[in-house]
Amino acid sequence: MRIVVANPNSTEAITETCVGLARAVAAPGTGVVGWTNREGPPVVDSFHADYLAGRALVAGLSRLEPAADAVVLAGFGNYGTAAVKEVLEAPVVAMAEAAMALATLLCHRFVIVTTSARMVPYTEDLVRLGGFEARCAGVRAVSLPPVTEAAPPPEAFVLALADHVARAGTELGADLVILGGARLSPYAADLRRAVRVPVLEPVACAVPTAEMLVRLGLRQSKVGKFAPPLVS
Amino acid sequence: MRIVVANPNSTEAITETCVGLARAVAAPGTGVVGWTNREGPPVVDSFHADYLAGRALVAGLSRLEPAADAVVLAGFGNYGTAAVKEVLEAPVVAMAEAAMALATLLCHRFVIVTTSARMVPYTEDLVRLGGFEARCAGVRAVSLPPVTEAAPPPEAFVLALADHVARAGTELGADLVILGGARLSPYAADLRRAVRVPVLEPVACAVPTAEMLVRLGLRQSKVGKFAPPLVS
Amino acid sequence: MRIVVANPNSTEAITETCVGLARAVAAPGTGVVGWTNREGPPVVDSFHADYLAGRALVAGLSRLEPAADAVVLAGFGNYGTAAVKEVLEAPVVAMAEAAMALATLLCHRFVIVTTSARMVPYTEDLVRLGGFEARCAGVRAVSLPPVTEAAPPPEAFVLALADHVARAGTELGADLVILGGARLSPYAADLRRAVRVPVLEPVACAVPTAEMLVRLGLRQSKVGKFAPPLVS
Amino acid sequence: MRIVVANPNSTEAITETCVGLARAVAAPGTGVVGWTNREGPPVVDSFHADYLAGRALVAGLSRLEPAADAVVLAGFGNYGTAAVKEVLEAPVVAMAEAAMALATLLCHRFVIVTTSARMVPYTEDLVRLGGFEARCAGVRAVSLPPVTEAAPPPEAFVLALADHVARAGTELGADLVILGGARLSPYAADLRRAVRVPVLEPVACAVPTAEMLVRLGLRQSKVGKFAPPLVS
Amino acid sequence: MRIVVANPNSTEAITETCVGLARAVAAPGTGVVGWTNREGPPVVDSFHADYLAGRALVAGLSRLEPAADAVVLAGFGNYGTAAVKEVLEAPVVAMAEAAMALATLLCHRFVIVTTSARMVPYTEDLVRLGGFEARCAGVRAVSLPPVTEAAPPPEAFVLALADHVARAGTELGADLVILGGARLSPYAADLRRAVRVPVLEPVACAVPTAEMLVRLGLRQSKVGKFAPPLVS
């Protein structure tokens, strides 16, 4: 099975991180191939960047050769997920929706930690579009430096994340945390040691979900919402 | 006052229609300028086309010279409305949101008529994102020929529209109809003669709303969701 | 065009304030006429006062001579808005609904500041009836002296308002504020200088909305909810 | 115990009917006293009539001598229920809310049958304000002649009601019916023989609820929403 | 009239407490009979205990001799309420639903105080299943010692409860409190002296509700959800 892990932004380092996370959880027979949205923005940190990413993403993925058995969209956002589902015949799994869907099995209410204050309303729209409001206790933001700068040192940053998780438990009743951004994913393992609630790292949720769809012969419904577009 | 009526698709004839509708309702001192999204798709009839439209729309509108006092987005959809609101300093009014907002003052529950069956879920997502579910009785679809073919003859088409409106009244309790697509707008006047409920033609809702924002010195909140993006 | 700005309470000074706010935003050809609900209560600060106001309001407005082209209800509440819409043939715009509808275009979630703690549930009911829950981050109350006493000095009061707005941003994620009471409207201009989020003063939202309806030939749907009552 | 059954409209015959229904279910020690809102409209069949009723209702009930131990509002609507709860120290039970509250214990989802098509949106607002949407399968309307004409003959009318109930079961999944208007109450007994689902006659729900509140020493919370109004 | 007050757990002392509370509010002609779920768990403090309780409860109550005129389920939870409603022909009233239904008449929004932090999500599910979300301001937890230990001294415990109620008013806008656990019921009288909002003790809500249903000849709808099970 060949799964393409498509990074909606143009930053190769993030693609590599996601591919690493994907391979760490993929089944033995699964080949994970990274794909970077070179025409996209360096990071999806606004609605503007979301649309920049989406158009190039759809165009690029519709020309993939050889075609993938499944595509994982490895950014915590929208950036045209429905458009990709329309255009491709293969199953498409966005890591945000995979994480939220899996969370519904594991908790009472989850909190999503996102990467900047301005992404809170963006992420709330994502929760709302997916119909997960009743299961989402809230969205909280940490602060990350620009993508061009060095990632924060893990110790202090994991402490900050753990503090958010603890307060989301006390203040919002959240009993599970979703890391809402590919740039947060590398901290998942350390965060798990610092908190008692389950920590969902979305790439690790999306890849086995995509494998499952392939094994089951399932994909997005092509009747209605995700029917192939007339103009492609 | 200078209002740019931006058509998110590349079909000049639709721009002209929208500009005509806009001028018919604009205040005396308002200059209405049409803008066509030449890099966009010929019509926004899928999520794919939505993302095609959005990226080019944002890029084009951010380079407008001279800058507009307000921008009206003249397509009944999303196609990056939030991204345009981020990028522009001027007030931005999408015709779908203007029509739904105005409808809340005028009815118990509105029905939206859209242009094809596949646009029903697309439009339901739009209603949901705007938070208008409690006021939207439902979304219904008529059938339109492809944008490259001649528009349907008005008599039969208005009858079909009127029939949808009548059934939405009986079956859904809708007491107002929103024409959910720029291609439906030219039939508004005839439809008004055929039905008793108010008919909202969204360009005519959006232009005076944009004028109002300019007069009041208001625009989208630039604190949070629509703050200028870092990467533009 | 002749717009009647109807104050649902009997306090002439509030009518005058509202007329002033209305004229400041009205289009050149619009005549703004104030109307005071002399049989109403001095202020609508309870459900009791709401019903006191409503009955007299409907009776008075149904006898207006000459008839208005549109009626703006200049109190932030219900006080029989639907009843006025039933009784009048002209378009009726209540300032609360105009402000909330406009806010949906401009923000992620708005906060309403009301005039006393007891008006918080009253206002929450208004939000709920309008179906705006998904867009309203919350309702907060300031303290005002009785209507018979002098208005608070602007400096301190604007500081208090600004503090509410700031906390609504941090605690509720609100990125726009609606001044939820005619007695708060005079502070709008000063408040705008003290906060970064848009400040909606509802009279200024309702008057251009009413003008727009007249220009567009629109009014509340008279089929169903707002059909003329049999007993009038 | 002395319970006042207050008819919000001015039609004595309806008061008498309601008092009869009330006495039929009152406990042995309960005195039921009818009260007619002589300053109200003959029937509450619009928002206009609702506000006509409410102002007079509050005024009249606040002057009741001797004071009642509890007040039952015997009309299926709003007409200032919250205002009466503010003004009175005694517990106030509106028959619509008593019926909906009781229905939540007895069914999956209830249907309300109202007295005319135009009262459907009015009643939907009532359901929404009470927060009962998740339990209300829908509102359906029968046709009644004007209150000044003779009531319809019971046989045919009960058949029509039963047909509505049957269709609400099949089409909406409703497994209980609430008779949503005092004019429908007299048909409850016959309707029960014609349908298998429980039939809630709201006067019969409200009177024992009021008795219960008196026995338990409970009334509406006077802290907040229903605090005594300053101007009374 | 014979009402069985069925304690879903096996702790006789709690049955006795509930029977005492029931007799204190029962009408003169009502016989209150206690029933203890001897096969159930000592306390329902988890979903596990909920299912332990439910199976035995249904079995025991279906064999009651003589049959009751109505059954009150005297534990603040689910523990198979719908199953008991299916199996019995007599009306069944669970104290949690009786309290929430009654609260809708008396307040804007209620808070439920439950007996341990882990019962907060359990109780939130109960609120959600009943469709009371719009009226429930939140669920808060106090700490109780294990059921095998002595109950806390009333003075300090009532102070703790009163503090929760006060904070629920300030932080959540709650204007009524429901004591969400039979072990909290004995403190109701003292708590009433310490707070200004109404305090609902659920046994006292359920018993008169059950009496009312018997007097009115009503019970759960046996068409659909609560139809007798085929396998009993």
Added chain:
Amino acid sequence: MRIVVANPNSTEAITETCVGLARAVAAPGTGVVGWTNREGPPVVDSFHADYLAGRALVAGLSRLEPAADAVVLAGFGNYGTAAVKEVLEAPVVAMAEAAMALATLLCHRFVIVTTSARMVPYTEDLVRLGGFEARCAGVRAVSLPPVTEAAPPPEAFVLALADHVARAGTELGADLVILGGARLSPYAADLRRAVRVPVLEPVACAVPTAEMLVRLGLRQSKVGKFAPPLVS
């Protein structure tokens, strides 16, 4: 990896069917072990049977030797899912929640087909508890003979199922179907040939989900809702 497929009812034939479905989709290294709830009812077709099943299910599964790496609950219902999640340390996946979670990735709105009219409200409660209302277009029922009789002949039954699916598409806008009962699962393959929308067979959704959780080292959050019960 060892996955126990636990049938909540006592009918061995259903267990065998589910084990067969599970093995058909399990990964190479996964051992699937069937477990029948011998103390449960022959089929879960009521709330009564749900509670009968749940208590025995929890007791049985807590004594499993050797412990499973994950447990799949192979019945489309509740029957104490949360209780099993509390009691077990291993991940627990109920097939209903697995199917609904997966459906959110694949469609606009799903329809659930259940096994009898009386299970419609039962299933609606399940949807509501999971917070999936916004994604569930509705629940429809087919008719099945009692579990003790022969299963219906596949041809006619698949036609009936396909007809339900087609009508759910037209009437409800559903673009995916979930087979809501283990007795429907054997028809999945044939149904797929008869309809164009994806058909989710819940055992096939749950088993790979359970495998995924084991591979990822995830399980239900043991902080809060699913913490181990004190009394077990």
